[in-house]
Amino acid sequence: MTKTIRMLDEHDYPYYKAMDTGFEFDYIKYVFNALVHENNRLYGLFIDDQLVSVGGYSLYAGIYVMLGRLRSDRRFMGNGFSTEIASHVMHEALNINGIRWVGGNTQEHNMSAQRVLEKIGLVPYITMYGALTKDTTVLESGAEPWQPITNPERKKEWLHQTYIQTGAIFPYECYYSFPASAELFQNEELKQWSFYENPEKTRFLITKYDQKKHHYLHAVYPWHDITSQSGLWETIATDYQKPLQQTNEETYIWMDLTKEKTRNLPANHPFELPSPWILYGKEIN
Numbered sequence: 001m002t003k004t005i006r007m008l009d010e011h012d013y014p015y016y017k018a019m020d021t022g023f024e025f026d027y028i029k030y031v032f033n034a035l036v037h038e039n040n041r042l043y044g045l046f047i048d049d050q051l052v053s054v055g056g057y058s059l060y061a062g063i064y065v066m067l068g069r070l071r072s073d074r075r076f077m078g079n080g081f082s083t084e085i086a087s088h089v090m091h092e093a094l095n096i097n098g099i100r101w102v103g104g105n106t107q108e109h110n111m112s113a114q115r116v117l118e119k120i121g122l123v124p125y126i127t128m129y130g131a132l133t134k135d136t137t138v139l140e141s142g143a144e145p146w147q148p149i150t151n152p153e154r155k156k157e158w159l160h161q162t163y164i165q166t167g168a169i170f171p172y173e174c175y176y177s178f179p180a181s182a183e184l185f186q187n188e189e190l191k192q193w194s195f196y197e198n199p200e201k202t203r204f205l206i207t208k209y210d211q212k213k214h215h216y217l218h219a220v221y222p223w224h225d226i227t228s229q230s231g232l233w234e235t236i237a238t239d240y241q242k243p244l245q246q247t248n249e250e251t252y253i254w255m256d257l258t259k260e261k262t263r264n265l266p267a268n269h270p271f272e273l274p275s276p277w278i279l280y281g282k283e284i285n
Contacts, residue, residue, distance in 0.1 A: 001047060005088050007041040008054070015051035017045065019073045025115040026052075027213055028069055035069065042069060043092065045085045052079035055089040056177075061183045066095040066176055067104040072114060082112070089118050094284065103281025105175060107274075116279065122280035126169050128177065129262055132252045136233045136240075140269050145229035145238050146205060149195035152187070158195070158204045159185050162222045169279065171220050171256040174210045177279055196235050203229055207239045215243050215251040224261055 008016070010033045017029065035042050035056055042056035042246065053076070056069040057235035067089055072082050086104075093102060104122055149155055163170045163180035170180040178184060193208040206220040217240045225233065236253060244251050257270075262273060 003045065003047055005043060005045045005085065007036075007092075008044045009036050012036075012042075012044065012051070015046075015112065016054065019054070019071065020075055021071045022074050023071070023215070026071070028071065029053045041089075043085060043089050044082050045080055045088075047076065052076040053085045055082075055085040057089055057093045058205055059093075059096065060172065060176070060178065061181075061186065063097055063098055063100040063181070063183050064178050065090075065096070065102045066178075067093065067102065067117075070116065083116050083119050086116050090120050099284050100181075101179060101281055101283055103178070103279060105177075105277050105279055108276045108278055114280075117280040122282055125179070125257065125279045125281050126177070127276050127278050128169075128171075128256045128258055129271075129273045129276045130174060131255050131257045131262070131273055133270040133272065134252055134268050136253065138266065138268055139227060139233040140237065141230050141234075142203070143234055145235040146196035146198050146231050147202065149197050152190060154197075155190050155195050156185070158197075162204075168222065171218065174212050174216050174218055174254050175277065179281070179283075194239060198229065198231060203232070205232060205235055207236065210254070215247045215249055216254040217243050217252075219253060219255045221255065225266055226255075226257075226261060227264060227266060 013032050034040065039059040040056065042054060044051045045053040053072045054069060054211065055067065058066050060066065067086065070082055070086060090102060093099065103125070104117045106117060108127060133232055136210060167179055169177045171177045171183060172184060193206050196205045197203070203223060208218050210216045210218045217236070219236050221232065240253050259276070265271065
């Protein structure tokens with residue numbers, strides 16, 4: 001028996017397709033080529049000529065690495081291959097110049113993945129629900145939507161005050177959150193994201209389009225008063241119409257909510273709250 005680990009490329013898709021991962025819907029099969037190019041890498045552990053475990057990473061803003069895509073063939077479980085491939089992937093990622101943080105994300109019920117992340121030295125940062133809804137009517141008050149922020153400096157002021165200065169976790173994409181830094185907020189992204197401010201200029205909101213399994217309007221709001229801010233949900237509902245009208249597929253509003261935020265939701269709230277995600281990570285000196 002020969003065991004090898006190597007980087008995968010698009011020609012390795014048949015090996016991956018032959019794996020028995022047990023996933024009812026495995027998105028990797030649909031985006032395999034994208035995960036082996038540009039800022040994404042996949043690595044595979046082979047026994048002889050059979051792919052038995054996979055892991056990878058994505059690079060963000062030149063300084064963040066998010067580990068993930070851990071998959072193992074069920075016929076080879078119990079051999080420590082998941083930990084071995086995860087350790088190898090992290091070692092490869094840490095060879096990238098300038099990396100300052102490495103992390104991974106897993107659902108709260110996935111104890112085996114949590115053990116793998118802990119074995120390679122990552123610690124839990126925060127637990128968040130990816131709350132989904134298609135209808136915000138219950139949360140609306142009839143107020144006017146908030147005013148857009150068009151001044152780039154005002155956008156940066158808000159981000160510095162609420163995220164960078166505090167080191168808070170910023171939901172950069174659906175499923176992908178990072179400890180905030182100035183590098184995370186590039187000018188091109190600030191142009192693409194929509195920023196809004198309440199009339200009193202005491203609160204702000206970011207909305208941005210994302211696509212993973214489905215289409216999403218990703219709403220980022222850093223405070224706990226999500227049910228008492230007049231006009232907040234009218235603003236989100238208005239922006240939600242854009243992706244809703246542009247796609248003919250499943251489209252949702254996504255908001256990352258801590259457990260504390262979910263406790264503030266009314267009993268008749270409209271959100272689906274799947275198993276929350278735990279963000280693991282560590283800083284690299």
